[in-house]
Amino acid sequence: MIPSIPHSRLFRTTYASYVVLFFLYLAAPLIVVGTFAFNDSLFPSLPWKGATLDWFFGSEQPKLGLFQDDPILKSILVSFFIASCTTVLSLLLATCNAFLFEREQFPGKNLLYILMLMPLVIPGVILGVSILVFSSSIANWFEMNFGWELDFLYPSTTLVILGQFAFISTICTLIVSARLRKFDLSLEEAALNLGATKWGAIWTITLPFLKPALIGAGIVSFLMSFENFNTTLMLVGSDAPLTIAMFDRLREGATPVLNAISLMLMVASSILAIISLLMDKKSPTT
Amino acid sequence: MTNSSSIITDVNAHPTQDSSAGPDTYDLECRNILKTFDGGFTAVDNVSFQIPKGSFFSILGPSGCGKTTLLRMLAGFEKPTSGDIFIKGQSVTNTPPNKRPVNMVFQHLALFPTMTVAENIAYGLRQRKVAKHEIGDRVKGVLQRVGLPDSGNKNIAQLSGGQKQRIAIARCLVLNPDVLLLDEPLGALDLKLREHMKIELKQLQEEFGTTFVYITHDQSEALVMSDQVAVMNHGAFVQQGTPHDLYYHPKDAFVAGFVGESNRWMGRISSQSANGLEITTDSGLGLHGVSGENQSFNNGDKVEIFVRPEAISLVRGQGDSNNSNQLACHVVNVLFDGAKSQILVKDPQSNGEVTVSMPQTADFENLRKGELLSLSWTTEQTRCYRVEG
Amino acid sequence: MSLRTPKLRLGLLLLLTPMLLWLLLLIILPHVNMAIISLSERVSAGEYAFSLSNYAEFFTESLYWNTFLRTATMSILVTFLTLIIAFPVSYYIAKMLRGRTKGLVFALCLIPFWVSELVRTYGWMILLRETGVVSSSLQWLGLTDGPIEFLYNDAAIIVGLVYTSMLFMVVPLTTTLDSLDDSYIEAGYDLGGNGFTVMREVVIPHAMPGIVSGCIVVFMLTLGNYLTPALLGGKDSLWFTEQIFTQFITRFNWEQGSAFGILLLFLSSFIVWLGLKLSRQSFTRVMS
Numbered sequence: 001m002i003p004s005i006p007h008s009r010l011f012r013t014t015y016a017s018y019v020v021l022f023f024l025y026l027a028a029p030l031i032v033v034g035t036f037a038f039n040d041s042l043f044p045s046l047p048w049k050g051a052t053l054d055w056f057f058g059s060e061q062p063k064l065g066l067f068q069d070d071p072i073l074k075s076i077l078v079s080f081f082i083a084s085c086t087t088v089l090s091l092l093l094a095t096c097n098a099f100l101f102e103r104e105q106f107p108g109k110n111l112l113y114i115l116m117l118m119p120l121v122i123p124g125v126i127l128g129v130s131i132l133v134f135s136s137s138i139a140n141w142f143e144m145n146f147g148w149e150l151d152f153l154y155p156s157t158t159l160v161i162l163g164q165f166a167f168i169s170t171i172c173t174l175i176v177s178a179r180l181r182k183f184d185l186s187l188e189e190a191a192l193n194l195g196a197t198k199w200g201a202i203w204t205i206t207l208p209f210l211k212p213a214l215i216g217a218g219i220v221s222f223l224m225s226f227e228n229f230n231t232t233l234m235l236v237g238s239d240a241p242l243t244i245a246m247f248d249r250l251r252e253g254a255t256p257v258l259n260a261i262s263l264m265l266m267v268a269s270s271i272l273a274i275i276s277l278l279m280d281k282k283s284p285t286t
Numbered sequence: 287m288t289n290s291s292s293i294i295t296d297v298n299a300h301p302t303q304d305s306s307a308g309p310d311t312y313d314l315e316c317r318n319i320l321k322t323f324d325g326g327f328t329a330v331d332n333v334s335f336q337i338p339k340g341s342f343f344s345i346l347g348p349s350g351c352g353k354t355t356l357l358r359m360l361a362g363f364e365k366p367t368s369g370d371i372f373i374k375g376q377s378v379t380n381t382p383p384n385k386r387p388v389n390m391v392f393q394h395l396a397l398f399p400t401m402t403v404a405e406n407i408a409y410g411l412r413q414r415k416v417a418k419h420e421i422g423d424r425v426k427g428v429l430q431r432v433g434l435p436d437s438g439n440k441n442i443a444q445l446s447g448g449q450k451q452r453i454a455i456a457r458c459l460v461l462n463p464d465v466l467l468l469d470e471p472l473g474a475l476d477l478k479l480r481e482h483m484k485i486e487l488k489q490l491q492e493e494f495g496t497t498f499v500y501i502t503h504d505q506s507e508a509l510v511m512s513d514q515v516a517v518m519n520h521g522a523f524v525q526q527g528t529p530h531d532l533y534y535h536p537k538d539a540f541v542a543g544f545v546g547e548s549n550r551w552m553g554r555i556s557s558q559s560a561n562g563l564e565i566t567t568d569s570g571l572g573l574h575g576v577s578g579e580n581q582s583f584n585n586g587d588k589v590e591i592f593v594r595p596e597a598i599s600l601v602r603g604q605g606d607s608n609n610s611n612q613l614a615c616h617v618v619n620v621l622f623d624g625a626k627s628q629i630l631v632k633d634p635q636s637n638g639e640v641t642v643s644m645p646q647t648a649d650f651e652n653l654r655k656g657e658l659l660s661l662s663w664t665t666e667q668t669r670c671y672r673v674e675g
Numbered sequence: 676m677s678l679r680t681p682k683l684r685l686g687l688l689l690l691l692t693p694m695l696l697w698l699l700l701l702i703i704l705p706h707v708n709m710a711i712i713s714l715s716e717r718v719s720a721g722e723y724a725f726s727l728s729n730y731a732e733f734f735t736e737s738l739y740w741n742t743f744l745r746t747a748t749m750s751i752l753v754t755f756l757t758l759i760i761a762f763p764v765s766y767y768i769a770k771m772l773r774g775r776t777k778g779l780v781f782a783l784c785l786i787p788f789w790v791s792e793l794v795r796t797y798g799w800m801i802l803l804r805e806t807g808v809v810s811s812s813l814q815w816l817g818l819t820d821g822p823i824e825f826l827y828n829d830a831a832i833i834v835g836l837v838y839t840s841m842l843f844m845v846v847p848l849t850t851t852l853d854s855l856d857d858s859y860i861e862a863g864y865d866l867g868g869n870g871f872t873v874m875r876e877v878v879i880p881h882a883m884p885g886i887v888s889g890c891i892v893v894f895m896l897t898l899g900n901y902l903t904p905a906l907l908g909g910k911d912s913l914w915f916t917e918q919i920f921t922q923f924i925t926r927f928n929w930e931q932g933s934a935f936g937i938l939l940l941f942l943s944s945f946i947v948w949l950g951l952k953l954s955r956q957s958f959t960r961v962m963s
Contacts, residue, residue: 129919273785
């Protein structure tokens with residue numbers, strides 16, 4: 001079943017139609033969400049009542065547009081803050097881990113590697129509650145024994161960041177490690193040979209080589225954090241990030257302003273996706 | 287990684303042409319270098335050698351003979367278990383690789399893929415904190431000298447195999463190293479380019495006057511380029527000398543077999559006289575030969591006999607000659623390879639195969655399989671070496 | 676590098692510390708702590724004793740273990756469906772397309788992954804609800820008289836979960852299939868095989884690591900999903916993560932919730948282990 005092996009016309013047409021149908025299935029919900037952002041109706045459903053940009057710019061209830069909706073705008077800022085912190089932490093840890101697992105030899109390395117992969121197979125909800133329970137236990141203990149009130153250990157933005165960092169760093173580690181594995185060690189030796197120090201060699205040769213993977217991992221972790229729901233739901237404090245705020249609205253009954261937000265998210269994600277794809281193409285190989 | 291606290295010397299202050307330092311006619315000297323790895327494997331076994339200034343020195347050996355380990359010790363990536371390395375008369379045994387006045391061309395070149403050609407060449411100068419405008423001038427100068435004056439802004443991926451080769455060498459030579467180490471850099475090239483680069487490397491070495499230490503498993507590379515060749519086997523230097531010496535006066539059976547091509551027989555000494563040795567091969571041939579360098583035998587000693595394909599004279603059909611060794615054979619195959627064509631023949635007496643260089647005369651053009659050939663060669667070209675054990 | 680000086684070991688320590696801190700504080704200790712809490716019972720205010728009552732409660736209350744089994748079987752079903760739907764598509768991308776088209780179509784597959792799960796689920800709600808696009812279209816076409824509710828049933832949950840998981844199946848499948856050289860397939864045909872035998876004896880064995888890794892990730896994500904069942908299944912979705920959420924957040928019964936969490940963790944580890952055993956793959960190989 002490859003082009004070099006002849007097949008009947010019927011087979012080829014059926015196969016191609018299946019793939020087209022698959023892409024329709026992929027696209028349908030996204031197209032619908034995007035389209036109804038422009039429907040001049042109070043509900044995101046048919047019939048179509050004409051096009052409007054009110055759900056973006058409208059300034060009056062009930063058609064309060066996205067850019068006038070303060071709670072939503074604030075939740076976007078919260079999400080931005082969380083995603084930035086998570087990304088920085090994850091990239092730092094991922095880079096350390098990549099060097100640890102690709103360069104060092106030590107007893108128990110394989111066990112540690114498997115443990116590092118664990119967050120991939122722990123359901124997000126469980127990861128969230130376990131961190132919630134643990135941090136609350138610590139906070140309670142400190143309050144009982146020392147009278148300290150460690151508020152950040154109760155559901156809060158800090159806890160959301162820690163919870164997301166717990167599993168996003170594993171994904172970043174896999175991306176950065178894969179790139180480091182392709183690195184030819186003789187490049188670092190060549191740098192030493194040309195007079196660089198060990199740190200100088202890593203800084204001038206190895207890290208630039210890892211740059212495409214670091215940017216790619218950064219984009220992935222930013223988006224995963226921005227869009228995370230399951231872990232965040234368990235750890236969120238008073239400042240709701242965007243996904244939680246949208247979820248609450250959805251339960252109250254959706255208005256097309258949610259479609260407007262979704263459309264903006266799609267556009268932003270697509271831009272980031274394109275950047276990361278371009279990054280992938282440009283990365284030089286050894 | 288590097289024990290920097292013990293290194294106080296300035297990078298720029300590495301021993302340059304300092305004539306007051308006594309007998310520094312040797313750019314590189316190794317004394318009793320020994321390297322054993324965990325588990326007791328001896329990679330380099332008590333190797334000593336001296337390389338005079340400005341020469342092209344090759345270390346030739348089969349893979350696994352320890353030549354790469356030796357080179358990595360010279361560069362500082364491995365530490366000798368015992369012994370000393372001197373560069374221009376100063377010990378560098380405890381100097382870390384980034385402070386040694388030697389540079390290395392790596393097997394796969396190790397050109398930095400994240401940098402342009404000019405940035406690659408400037409890398410070592412930047413590490414030495416050379417002034418910016420001077421870096422520019424020196425990079426331009428060295429690019430000119432390796433014949434790629436317009437390649438500065440190119441990416442590494444845009445270069446051809448031969449150009450990469452030259453940039454890797456330029457990146458080292460721009461630092462004026464006392465010794466340039468080359469780790470089989472021609473291995474990855476295709477045959478034609480390799481032949482070309484052999485000549486080019488030799489010319490570059492002569493032009494820059496830098497001492498080259500070149501390791502390879504390819505005897506032709508070593509023979510063509512080198513002033514001196516050391517043959518290495520099982521971690522030790524077996525023989526060191528000019529290419530001519532190695533080819534015509536191999537010291538033992540390993541060198542005789544490894545350098546150049548040879549026909550080989552196993553046999554025993556049957557008698558000795560002033561004119562040479564008489565040997566009977568295991569397959570029953572009687573041959574006249576001489577003992578190899580520094581060898582002496584008793585009757586009945588087991589020996590290995592070497593005869594080079596080009597030392598054998600040929601006559602079509604039955605023929606006589608004055609040579610002491612004569613053998614009538616049948617053509618098995620003609621291995622045509624232009625000027626390097628060979629004839630594979632079989633002698634009916636012992637059923638053994640012999641390779642003979644095809645004479646480049648019209649007489650042998652239409653040789654056919656099964657045809658009778660008369661082979662002959664002199665006593666002097668039949669070298670016998672002791673077989674141990 | 677053989678320059679193993681004490682300084683190098685210091686480097687190892689520096690690299691090891693953040694890793695161990697992260698692993699201990701965010702992964703291992705929270706789960707150990709949760710296991711301990713699940714085994715305790717509140718005797719009086721602020722006093723706890725060892726007890727298996729939380730687990731006993733799970734097995735005696737039929738709602739709990741019914742939900743548990745239902746979640747497990749539906750997750751397996753979703754994983755299977757995702758594999759069946761994704762494989763031909765991945766194969767098409769990897770083997771039937773060439774060059775730029777291939778890259779483009781593959782990137783097209785990835786787009787929904789870049790969009791929040793919430794947005795995707797919201798899209799399905801708009802499509803499937805009583806006043807939604809599908810229902811309205813059917814009425815407009817005259818295929819039905821009144822509006823139909825497609826939302827809030829098991830089929831809707833499955834459609835949503837398969838959709839959400841699709842990408843995690845397509846990517847590993849396409850990557851492994853792409854790494855299979857065409858000449859192997861050609862050799863299969865050349866030696867007398869047909870489409871079916873070549874698929875079974877050449878393509879699928881080669882794609883096995885991708886299949887297993889896709890299945891593991893999809894199964895995990897489905898089992899641990901909260902959003903999609905909650906939104907598409909409505910009140911009666913009976914997904915086990917909702918029980919966990921209820922115990923922790925609504926009822927504030929952490930002991931019971933922890934027990935549920937540990938049970939779900941055991942279930943997922945067991946099924947992943949079983950999958951690896953049956954397909955004879957190694958965890959580290961499949962995951963990286």
